[in-house]
Amino acid sequence: MTEIVRMSATQLVEEMAQGNLSSVEITEAHLDRIDSVDGEIHAYLHVDRDGALATAAEADAARNTGADLPPLAGVPVALKDVMAMRGVPTTVGSRILDGWLPPYDATVVTQLRSNLMPILGKTNMDEFAMGSSTEYSAYGPTRNPWDTTRIPGGSGGGSAAALAAFEAPLAIGTDTGGSIRQPAAVTGTVGVKPTYGGVSRYGLVALASSLDQAGPCARTVRDAAMLHRAIAGYDPMDSTSIDAPVPDFVAAVREGDVRGMRIGLVTELSGDGYQAGVQQRFTEAVELLAGLGAEIVEVSCPNFTHALGAYYLILPSEASSNLAKFDGMRYGLRVSDGDEGVEQVMARTRAAGFGDEVKRRIMLGTYALSSGYYDAYYGQAQKVRTLVQRDFDAAFADCHVLISPTCPTTAFPLGEKVDDPLAMYLNDIATIPVNLAGNAALSMPVGLAPEDGLPVGLQIMAPHHQDARLYSVAGVLEGALEDRWGRPLIEEVGA
Amino acid sequence: MTAMVTVDDALTRYEPVIGLEVHVELGTVSKMFCGCPTTFGGEPNTQVCPVCLGLPGSLPVVNRAAIESTIRMGLALNCDIAEWCRFARKNYFYPDMPKDYQISQYDEPLCTDGYLDVTVPLADGGSEVVRVGIERVHMEEDTGKLTHTGGATGRIHGADYSLVDYNRAGIPLVEIVTKPVTGTGGLAPAVARAYVAALRDIMRSLGVSDVRMEEGSLRCDANVSLAPPGQPWGTRTETKNVNSLRSVERAVTFEIRRQAGVLDAGGHIVQETRHFHEDDGTTTPGRSKEEAEDYRYFPEPDLLPVAPDPAWVDELRTTLPELPAARRARLQEQWGISDFDMDSLINAGAVELVEATVAAGADQGAARKWWMGELSRAAKDRGVELAELGVTPADVARIADLVGQGTLNDKLARLVFEGVAAGEGSPDEVVAARGLELVSDDTALLAALDDAIAANEDAVAKIRDGKVQAAGAIIGAVMKATRGQADAARVRELLLERLGE
Structure with a gap:
């Protein structure tokens, strides 16, 4: 039998259904794995051993009564530290929330609990989800299991690395500009950014409210679909959540078919600036899709070239406001010499509690929103956002889905871009348009780049509310790729 | 300090322009963006949740009842109701604001461009109707309440420590902003007072707020500027938190006198916010607008736009209750009394009391006679409002009835009122206990x-x-x-x- 931690969630569900494994055994196996490898990988900021085992025992007990269980009951999951979880440290990767124990659960956490899924712990991330390498975490970087001298992507590098290092079969991420998809791409895993509003944001510590979206991370497309279904749905606590039934994403994987489907290659999201091996594996995957019966067309989305600029005005603007509440008055860090006025305490707390990248974006956003500059920056960026949405609308009028490489390069070395914010920002060039438009996208592995042996991700983009199309296409492509490789790509991982 | 001039003197040289911003706490059961209760007087920080505490990750959800109340107020103030509008964030750091931004409305208010006709009492006992333009009515959330301990100023700077109660944070507020009110001359302070009183009465009629000014559920900021007649408007000051009808009148009066003195001496008015002092009726400088903050408003991304269904707005329009002005006109006709008599009732705040007394069975003439005579005198002697005398319309109706039956004469009736006001019981109980029945045996x-x-x-x-x-x-x-x-x-x-x- 395959080692427990190397099983997919689908396999774990099957083993539990057969009575071969209990949730407690599965959860313990993952906790042991964390103990043995996380010293090197540093995917987790906090491991909730007792909480996870308690839920596992509950799932096993429920199973023993013969009750009808949710599909993923008993399958452990890792949670990005951006989600509030009652009584469990929630730092969002920042010193400023050191010691904060939320008194409430995020809706996603409530859903995981009601699905009887043990939550293994909180995964590492760039501070306040600002970054593409997890190096901006205040608690030290996470390492890429494929090559521990390299970054695991960001901001959700912890969740992606936990999957690639077999420290969790499933994980929750959040994606504001690519924070689920880019880490998935550079760790050879699957990550999905649902349509904006598809998964509740209640309890997700906001970076940029109009861009943030929680979603599933997994090692297989089918696993991602199962987790997506478990966490999706309308939440009356989130005004921006979609009030519509959740499609059957698992059926979309099972019944996936690309024959007759028009798939658009976005001209602006490839070519110059994309690593040769990335481009090569991407092109091979496109040929594979064509061979499977899809019609491949080129589409141009000219305004995508302005997306990065617009994004780096809208995101910092919203972030500058969302992060104002971290002022030392109510929770988390407070820095004071005990004899200062309230403004000084707020200023000192924020100076000490936030890292450089967070401060950089707060300053950018404060400037962009300030009187006299609003129209030129925030206002203009919103217009570009509308143009990006129109490009998508036009492209989707012609195509069922769009595809591109998920990011221009494979995992870059730790430290390479940490002092070069613009180079870091450029890594998200292909993932950002989707966040601006609010539609859905998925990243999946399509091979290893010949020049460095590191995973390459392919991004599939679908129209609003058509997340199921992502799973149809990804499921078919994953099957064809595994047939070609003879086994899942993730089994190549060294760590 | 420049010498103060009298109002009459000031008005010989300057024309005042006033503007009023009134904040009213809505009487909804729950807060603006969460389900916490809005009741006044709870133990500090017991009516809070992750949303109104602004805890990381929490999100607001709009209270539909607050939208409904605001639309009804907009309709009662003859406003246009927006078909689509948004909330905005007003960003500034202050410890009474859990999120360090306030969810408000900025350039897209729910209600715009209305008016309110205000009956302003004149010194000769008559009245004049002044139309006050309404610029906007918008929604926002209240802040928490700070209590500063120690220090001499009673303000946050210099205090030993400050306590904050977030029970009030997130209570729905509406802000009603007038257009500049011009051309009222010496009536300006009385217009300001009558406008706030009329707003209060409308809100009570609509049942959208109980408007307890003493609990801070209606707060008024008064803008005043002066300019010589025919000249462009002068620089304005904004006197914050003027919280009673009398204070509104006094604050406007004081600012007219103060600004006239400054201008007379060749000085210029500083654009600033000012604090009003209840004890001596003066204002003193607060924060200067020159160092005022940039609120960096932008559309609130956590909330959907508000787009009230026109059919719903029409339904709210047709189901508005009779508003105070219309009711007064109707009552005046029903009672067949003169404009002068009606003005007297309005100025005395006795219309509703007389109406209720009539409803309790009294003749309108008797009801007016008692409320405007004996009871008004008693209220004046004690320095309270008529409604606070402790005598109800039902009491008055009963006493009038006893007089009509010949059980009491006017002199005895006065003694009965005295007993009822002193809490000795109902009119019949007072008559019995004091042995006040007329002897006709x-x-x-x-x-x-x-x-x-x-x-x-x-x-x-x-x-x-x-x-x-x-x-x-x-x-x-x-x-x-x-x-x-x-x-x-x-x-x-x-x-x-x-x-x-």
Whole structure:
């Protein structure tokens, strides 16, 4: 039998259904794995051993009564530290929330609990989800299991690395500009950014409210679909959540078919600036899709070239406001010499509690929103956002889905871009348009780049509310790729 | 400090422009963006949740009842109701704001461009109707309440420590902003007062707020500027948190006098916010607008736009209750009273009380007589509002009824009012306890009358000579003997019968 931690969630569900494994055994196996490898990988900021085992025992007990269980009951999951979880440290990767124990659960956490899924712990991330390498975490970087001298992507590098290092079969991420998809791409895993509003944001510590979206991370497309279904749905606590039934994403994987489907290659999201091996594996995957019966067309989305600029005005603007509440008055860090006025305490707390990248974006956003500059920056960026949405609308009028490489390069070395914010920002060039438009996208592995042996991700983009199309296409492509490789790509991982 | 001038003097040289921003706490059951209760007076920080505490990750959800109340207010103020509008964030750091931004509305308010016709009492007892333009009515959330301990100023700077109660944070507020009110001259302070009173009455009629000014559920900021007639408007000041009708009038009056003094001396008015002092009616500088913060407004991304269904707005429009102005016109016609009498009732704040007294069975003339006479005097003596006297419309109706039946005369009725106001019970209980019933029992009266006749031979002789007015002396003696409780009309009849025998 395959080692427990190397099983997919689908396999774990099957083993539990057969009575071969209990949730407690599965959860313990993952906790042991964390103990043995996380010293090197540093995917987790906090491991909730007792909480996870308690839920596992509950799932096993429920199973023993013969009750009808949710599909993923008993399958452990890792949670990005951006989600509030009652009584469990929630730092969002920042010193400023050191010691904060939320008194409430995020809706996603409530859903995981009601699905009887043990939550293994909180995964590492760039501070306040600002970054593409997890190096901006205040608690030290996470390492890429494929090559521990390299970054695991960001901001959700912890969740992606936990999957690639077999420290969790499933994980929750959040994606504001690519924070689920880019880490998935550079760790050879699957990550999905649902349509904006598809998964509740209640309890997700906001970076940029109009861009943030929680979603599933997994090692297989089918696993991602199962987790997506478990966490999706309308939440009356989130005004921006979609009030519509959740499609059957698992059926979309099972019944996936690309024959007759028009798939658009976005001209602006490839070519110059994309690593040769990335481009090569991407092109091979496109040929594979064509061979499977899809019609491949080129589409141009000219305004995508302005997306990065617009994004780096809208995101910092919203972030500058969302992060104002971290002022030392109510929770988390407070820095004071005990004899200062309230403004000084707020200023000192924020100076000490936030890292450089967070401060950089707060300053950018404060400037962009300030009187006299609003129209030129925030206002203009919103217009570009509308143009990006129109490009998508036009492209989707012609195509069922769009595809591109998920990011221009494979995992870059730790430290390479940490002092070069613009180079870091450029890594998200292909993932950002989707966040601006609010539609859905998925990243999946399509091979290893010949020049460095590191995973390459392919991004599939679908129209609003058509997340199921992502799973149809990804499921078919994953099957064809595994047939070609003879086994899942993730089994190549060294760590 | 420049010398103060009188208002009349100031108005010979300057024309005031005023503007009022009124914040009203809505009387919804739950807060603006969460389900916490809005009741006043709870233990600090017991009516809070992750949302109104702004905890990381929490999100607001709009209270539909607050939207409905705001639309109804907009309709009552003759405003246009936006078909689509958004909330905005107003960003500034202050510890009474859990998120360090306030969810408000900025350039897209829910209600715009209305007016309110205000009846302003004049010194001669009459009144004048002034139309006050309404710029906007918008929604926002209240902040928490800070209590500063230690230090001399009572403000956050210099305090030893400050405590914050977030029970109030997130309570729905509406802000009603007038257009600049011009051309009212010396009436400006009275217009300001009458406008706030009219707003209060409308909100009570709509039932959207109980408007308890003493609990801070209505707060007013008064903008005042002066300019010589025909000149462009002057620089304005904004006097914050003027929280009673009388204070609104006083604050505007003070600013007119102060600004006139500054301008007379060749100075210029600083654009600033000012604090009003209840004790001496003065204002002092607060934060200067020159160092004012940039609020960095932007559309609130956590909330969907508000797009009230036009059919719903129409339904709200057609189901508005009768508003105070219309009700007053209707009552004046029903009662058949003059403009002057109606103005007197309005100025005394007695319309609703008289209406309720009539509803309780009294004749309108009797109801007006008691409220405007005896009860107004008593209220004035005690320095309270009529409604705070402790005498209800039902009490007045009952006493009027007892007078009508002849059980009480006016003099006894006054004693009954006194007893009711003193908390001695209902009118009937006071009559019984104090033994105030008129004596009309002939046996008792005849005994007193015979005594009076015997003691007043002169008067008796005059009456017999046809000088009937001399009866007063004998009736007076009977009243004295019965400590005022004799039915004077019956005494007269009995006297004439006796002497006619």
